[in-house]
Amino acid sequence: MVPRNSRVLSLPNETLAEIFHQYVHLDDSDIVYYGGGPWVLSSVCHSWRYVALAHPTLWSFIRVENLHYLCGDVGRLLTSSASYDDENTCGILHLLNLALQRSKARPLHVRMNVSTVDHSRLLEYIIRAIVAHCDRWKTADLTITREITSLFAPISTHLSLLSELTLSSFEDFPQQFPYAAIAPSLTRVTLKGFRHTIVPLPWPSVRHFAEQHIWQSPIAATNSFLTLLQLNAQLESLDLAYDCPYPSAKSPLTHQSLRRLATSEPDIIRSLTLPQLEELVIENRKGILPAVRSLLRRSECSLxxxxxxxxxxxxxxxxxxxxxxxxxxxxxxxxxxxxxxxxxxxxxxxxxxxxxxxxxxxxxxxxxxxxxxxxxxxxxxxxxxxxxxxxxxxxxxxxxxxxxxxxxxxxxxxxxxxxxxxxxxxxxxxxxxxxxxxxxxxxxxxxxxxxxxxxxxxxxxxxxxxxxxxxxxxxxxxxxxxxxxxxxxx
CATH class of the missing domain: 3.40.525 (Phosphatidylinositol Transfer Protein Sec14p)
Structure with missing residues (x-):
């Protein structure tokens, strides 16, 4: 409880709500963790609980990333058993469904990065519960594996609000994952860890694309990214973070829309002409400075x-x-x-x-x-x-x-x-x-x-x-x- 003489009690509800929004946005607690996020705010005192429940946006950050820890620390959950059983599952799902309910119709910011090795049954329940609200996804950060791709099938035609998507995996793209789902508002995509990129991108509205992984074949990497640019003329921003240790063959490419480029691979830079380039992010590597100077002269851009x-x-x-x-x-x-x-x-x-x-x-x-x-x-x-x-x-x-x-x-x-x-x-x-x-x-x-x-x-x-x-x-x-x-x- 907050002391009766605490100055916090004198803060207007609007000020408290703004503070709560900032806290929830910066807090990395899982939504199914009772000791963090909006849960801890709503349990301090009656006035804080009133403010927390009156602002559905506080409950719209749906993060699930620490199931292994949560299932072993059930003392902070609404459960009484420290083992992975039906009671523990019900406690976690209760918090998840209650948060989704309290978020009302607000857009959701989903972050779901969970190993499929443990708690596969619980993970299935969680994915189904979150996917049921996919029509409200505003941003999504998902780790996907072939074991769980079928659970995402319902999103195939219900992503009208989605504007930002991050997909992570250490496998090839699962054929069953509906990554080509209709998402007319999607403008920003990041891929992490995949062995191969998608060419062309299945989202025609995407303007900002980022990819982070290690390529075994430098020739394949360079050619793949150049093909991606060639087939996606709408791109305005490209961030490439990958290891490509050897020089590779390349073909020149002019891209008329790209305004932002982040890469440290000289081969990629030497292959491009970017007349509209305005923003450049580079890391110091051998050969990078001559490649960038050549790019700027060739492109005649206004950086x-x-x-x-x-x-x-x-x-x-x-x-x-x-x-x-x-x-x-x-x-x-x-x-x-x-x-x-x-x-x-x-x-x-x-x-x-x-x-x-x-x-x-x-x-x-x-x-x-x-x-x-x-x-x-x-x-x-x-x-x-x-x-x-x-x-x-x-x-x-x-x-x-x-x-x-x-x-x-x-x-x-x-x-x-x-x-x-x-x-x-x-x-x-x-x-x-x-x-x-x-x-x-x-x-x-x-x-x-x-x-x-x-x-x-x-x-x-x-x-x-x-x-x-x-x-x-x-x-x-x-x-x-x-x-x-x-x-x-x-």
């Missing part, structure tokens, strides 16, 4: 957003930026294994940003620095990170680009985001810290967050490091042009 992963700012990288110098609006720099040499590299970037005619149209700048969490060196993550390039000069550069707004018609910096998830010290004087806060008050969207002994956080609204760490992916997508994670509240 607006560039996301660079693990690039040193050498002459070759600067030459790439020079090719899109006058059109680039958004630059994201991500370093996943920060080393001492990277500090010198970032200093070169800062020096270039100080030049008035370098990237004159830049509106958004993001610098994200991590280290590899899988390092065998236990002290690797705690080694201090030299951030001396985030200094008073860096703040002066931001201020200069922010002041350009005072000249009518001149492009100016609107957003600056620096996240360093490492022990580090930022060498900013108090004067420049105050200047940053002043720019925040004037309207510049600026966040500089690091694991600093002083707890440095220069965002306008204070956020701790864990919060900023969680939101970094959303922020990057926002910089790249509005690809925000699903947050449908209505």
């Amino acid at each position: 607006r957003s560039l996301h660079l992963v693990d690039f040193a700012f050498s002459q070759n990288t600067i030459a790439l930026l020079s090719l899109c110098n006058n059109t680039l609006r958004s630059l994201i720099v991500r370093l996943t294994d920060f080393e001492p040499d990277d500090k010198e590299s970032m200093e070169k970037l800062v020096q270039k940003l100080a030049e008035p005619f370098f990237l004159p149209s830049l509106e958004a700048l993001a610098i994200v620095i991590f280290r590899d969490y899988h390092s065998e060196d236990s002290n690797f993550m705690e080694r201090p990170c030299d951030l001396s390039f985030i200094d008073d000069t860096f703040v002066d550069i931001l201020a200069d680009r922010w002041r350009r707004r005072l000249v009518e018609g001149q492009a100016h910096l609107k957003r600056a985001f620096v996240l360093v998830d490492l022990p580090s010290a930022v060498t900013l004087s108090q004067t420049h810290r105050d200047h940053l806060r002043q720019m925040c008050d004037e309207g510049l969207d600026v966040t500089i967050t690091a694991r600093d002994p002083e707890g440095l956080d220069l965002s306008k609204d204070a956020k701790d490091i864990s919060y900023v760490y969680d939101e970094v992916h959303v922020y990057e997508y926002r910089l790249l042009g509005g690809y925000v994670l699903v947050n449908e509240l209505d």
